[in-house]
Amino acid sequence: MQMKEYKPLIVAFxxxxxxxxxxxxxxxxxxxxxxxxKIIRVPCSCRVNPMFILRAFQKGADGVIIxxxxxxxxxxxxxxxxxxxxxxxxxxxxxxxxxERERTRVEWVSAAEGAKFAATMNDFAEKVAALGENKRLxxxxxxx
Amino acid sequence: MQKITCEQLxxxxxxxxxxxxxxxxxxxxxxEFDYDITPALFExxxxxxxxxxxNDFCRANFSKYLISKTAKCEGKIxxxxxxxxTYSFNQLLTEHxxxxxxxxxxxxxxxxxxxxxxxxxxxxxxxxxxxxxxxxAVSTIYTDEPTLIDAKDVLAERCINCKxxxxxxxxxxxxxxxxxxxxxxxxxxxxxxAMTPDERFAFWQNELSRCIRCxxxxxxxxxxxxxxxxxxxxxxxxxxxxxxxxxxxxxFHIIRAFHVAGRCTDCGECSRVCPQNIPLxxxxxxxxxxxxxxxxxxxxxxxxxxxxPLVNYTTEDLEPGEVFDRGNKDA
Numbered sequence: 001m002q003m004k005e006y007k008p009l010i011v012a013f014x015x016x017x018x019x020x021x022x023x024x025x026x027x028x029x030x031x032x033x034x035x036x037x038k039i040i041r042v043p044c045s046c047r048v049n050p051m052f053i054l055r056a057f058q059k060g061a062d063g064v065i066i067x068x069x070x071x072x073x074x075x076x077x078x079x080x081x082x083x084x085x086x087x088x089x090x091x092x093x094x095x096x097x098x099x100e101r102e103r104t105r106v107e108w109v110s111a112a113e114g115a116k117f118a119a120t121m122n123d124f125a126e127k128v129a130a131l132g133e134n135k136r137l138x139x140x141x142x143x144x
Numbered sequence: 145m146q147k148i149t150c151e152q153l154x155x156x157x158x159x160x161x162x163x164x165x166x167x168x169x170x171x172x173x174x175x176e177f178d179y180d181i182t183p184a185l186f187e188x189x190x191x192x193x194x195x196x197x198x199n200d201f202c203r204a205n206f207s208k209y210l211i212s213k214t215a216k217c218e219g220k221i222x223x224x225x226x227x228x229x230t231y232s233f234n235q236l237l238t239e240h241x242x243x244x245x246x247x248x249x250x251x252x253x254x255x256x257x258x259x260x261x262x263x264x265x266x267x268x269x270x271x272x273x274x275x276x277x278x279x280x281a282v283s284t285i286y287t288d289e290p291t292l293i294d295a296k297d298v299l300a301e302r303c304i305n306c307k308x309x310x311x312x313x314x315x316x317x318x319x320x321x322x323x324x325x326x327x328x329x330x331x332x333x334x335x336x337x338a339m340t341p342d343e344r345f346a347f348w349q350n351e352l353s354r355c356i357r358c359x360x361x362x363x364x365x366x367x368x369x370x371x372x373x374x375x376x377x378x379x380x381x382x383x384x385x386x387x388x389x390x391x392x393x394x395x396f397h398i399i400r401a402f403h404v405a406g407r408c409t410d411c412g413e414c415s416r417v418c419p420q421n422i423p424l425x426x427x428x429x430x431x432x433x434x435x436x437x438x439x440x441x442x443x444x445x446x447x448x449x450x451x452x453p454l455v456n457y458t459t460e461d462l463e464p465g466e467v468f469d470r471g472n473k474d475a
Contacts, residue, residue, distance in 0.1 A: 050402050051374065054395045071459065081457035085439070087464040089405055089454065090398075092434045093427070095468060096336065097394055098345025106464040136345060137391045 008062035008128040010037045012121070013052070015045045017075040018110045019067030025114030033121035044068070045106075046079035050090045053104065057137035063103045063128035067117070070108040080108070099136055102127045145278055145295050146255050148319045150198040153224060156250060156318060157196065158189050160222050166248050167219030170209055172202040178274035179260045183209060185217075198224075199276035200258040200295055205411050207232035208366040214246040221247055226254040227322065228306070230313045231409035231445030232366035237313075238448050239407075241369055251314035253322065255295070256303035261421070263298050267291050302412030302425065305329035312446055329410070330433045333426055352393040354420040361414040361424050367404035367444075374399070401427035406435060406452035409445040438462055 014020040020041050026033060042048055045068025053064045066087060068080040087106045095101055105124055109117045157169045173184040173195040181201045186192045206223050210233075213221055225233055230251060237244055263282055264271065273283040273290070280298070281290040307329055309322025336344060362368050362375065375396065401408075401424075410432060414424040435442060435453040439461070442453055 051395075051399055054391075054398060058391050058395060078457065081459070081461065082454070084461050084464060085454055085457055088438060088462060088467050089431060089434055090402065091464050092467040093398055093402065093430060095341070096344065096427075096430050097348045097398065098341045098343070100341070101468050137394075139391045139395075 006129070006133065007034070007036050008125055008131075008133075009060060010034070010063045010065065010121070010125055010128060011056045011061045012037050012039045013042050013045065013048045013064070013066045014039050014109075015047075015068040015075075015080075016041055016043050018069035018073065018108075019045075019117065021111035022067070022109040022113050022117040025111065026118040027114075029114050031114060031118035033118040034125040037121050037125065044074065044076050044079040045083040046076075046086070048083065050086065053090065054137075057103070057134060058139040060134070060138055062131070062134040063105075063124060065105045065107060065120070065124050067107050067109045067120075070110055073110065100131050102131055103134065103137075145276065145280075146198065146200060147253055148198070150196065152318060153198050153250075153252065154192050154196050157186070157192050157222055160248065161189060161192070165220060166222040168213075168217055169196075169222040170206050170213060171224055172197045172204065177271065179258075179263070179271070185213065198252075200256075200280060201260070201274075201276070203257045203300065203416060205229045205232055205364075205366055205413050207236055208364070208369065210242045210247055211236065211369060214242045217246070219246075222250060223247055224250050224252050225311065225314065226252060227309050227311050228254070228302075228409070228411050230311045231308070231443070232411050233313050233445070234448050235407055235409050235445035236366060236369070238445070238450065239369070248316075249314045251311035251317040251321070253309065253319040254303075256299045256306060258295055258298045259300040262300075263293060266293060266298070300412075300416070301423075302415065307410060307443075313448070330429060332423075333429050333433050336426065336430075348394065351422050352397055354422055355393045355397070356420060357393075357396065358419060360417040360419065362400055364413045364417045365400075365404060365408075366411060366413065367407045367409070368400075374403075397424065397427055400424075401431060404428065405431040406442070406454040407444050408432065409443070434467070438467070 014023055023039055045066055048066050056064050068083055071080055074080045091104055094104060107120050160166045169186040171184060171186055172181045174197050175182040179201050181197055183204045183206060186196060207229055210223060236242060258280060267282045267284055270285040271282055272285050275281040279292040280295055281292055283290040305327045306325060308324045310324050311317060311321055408428045410428060412425050418424055439453045444452060
């Protein structure tokens with residue numbers, strides 16, 4: 001029996017106003033990015049509760065990326081500034097608990113940056129694939 | 145040994161009760177044993193004279209009790225606050241959790257509290273009587289003579305790393321006020337940061353897998369004051385302890401610490417109440433240390449109305465990816 005090729009499952013939280021439109025643009029321009037990136041649309045990157053990220057990992061995600069508008073361009077003026085502080089604290093804490101650094105990332109992608117979106121996802125998927133399956137953060141009870 | 149005596153506090157409480165300034169007193173009374181002093185509400189002079197206790201085991205932080213007690217009690221409540229408790233007091237005032245007008249706060253100096261586990265390590269089990277004087281006299285059922293222990297030798301972990309002997313809030317002060325002190329409370333966190341990620345993961349797996357999800361850390365925390373808690377959600381599927389090694393405990397503790405990040409005054413109550421002796425305060429301290437480094441020194445509760453780092457921002461903040469360039473060691 002042949003082993004199935006390992007492909008990382010990636011959850012991308014994209015803000016409605018910039019990054020989701022950026023992903024749309026990447027699609028319109030027929031730019032390739034891995035099909036295992038599952039996009040979840042959120043009104044603003046600061047809607048992402050740290051619990052969402054941990055729950056995604058718990059349910060079997062191998063990497064979580066949060067995309068928002070560039071600092072200063074938030075549709076709600078200041079949402080992504082709060083995201084920036086929160087995620088800095090959370091990532092530092094995950095690292096403190098010995099969880100791999102490359103599994104989480106924050107990236108600023110505007111609606112005009114379809115190419116950046118595709119490149120970011122390709123790069124992130126590659127890094128996560130190099131880490132392998134997420135063993136430290138999974139919860140067997142949550143897996144189907 | 146504490147510098148002020150129990151009699152001084154009773155005298156003060158009785159005076160304030162009798163002249164009508166306050167209608168009840170939030171204080172400590174003896175529990176089942178001499179060392180499990182519990183918080184209690186006193187309403188009469190007799191109760192105070194018979195039951196009020198102040199010694200090296202009065203560890204409870206009263207600030208959180210004020211939320212429910214001020215809502216129920218007619219008139220003012222007298223509360224005794226140790227220096228570290230006053231930070232939580234200020235933090236709760238900042239968050240408008242109780243009415244300042246209904247509280248009469250008396251600041252009392254604290255020389256550090258004793259840790260019963262350390263005493264048990266010296267005297268063994270079967271402790272039947274403890275008397276706090278110049279030295280702590282511990283009698284057990286196995287010995288005739290009480291063992292005398294210097295309070296300095298059995299200081300609780302959080303008191304060894306005491307952050308302040310200075311009261312930041314009070315209506316009246318008994319005794320003398322001290323200063324904010326630097327006792328190296330982040331040393332332990334720095335030691336962990338210097339480990340490799342694998343070592344850190346093993347360390348926390350070992351510590352957190354002991355967690356029995358009793359939620360005592362959440363219930364006692366003066367910063368955790370939500371009436372509906374996210375961990376009470378029965379639909380989350382992870383509200384209970386898992387029998388296997390899994391991420392569930394880490395998630396609970398990361399989120400618990402995150403919810404109080406920036407508001408935690410580092411009072412150390414979480415580690416004190418943990419029945420499994422998990423060093424939970426290290427998680428909170430990690431957040432405090434990070435935010436001090438990233439966004440400038442900030443002590444929650446040092447003053448009323450200050451803005452916590454996570455509800456504030458500047459346009460020049462560091463990017464989340466940059467946190468790895470500093471502090472923690474990579475593999």
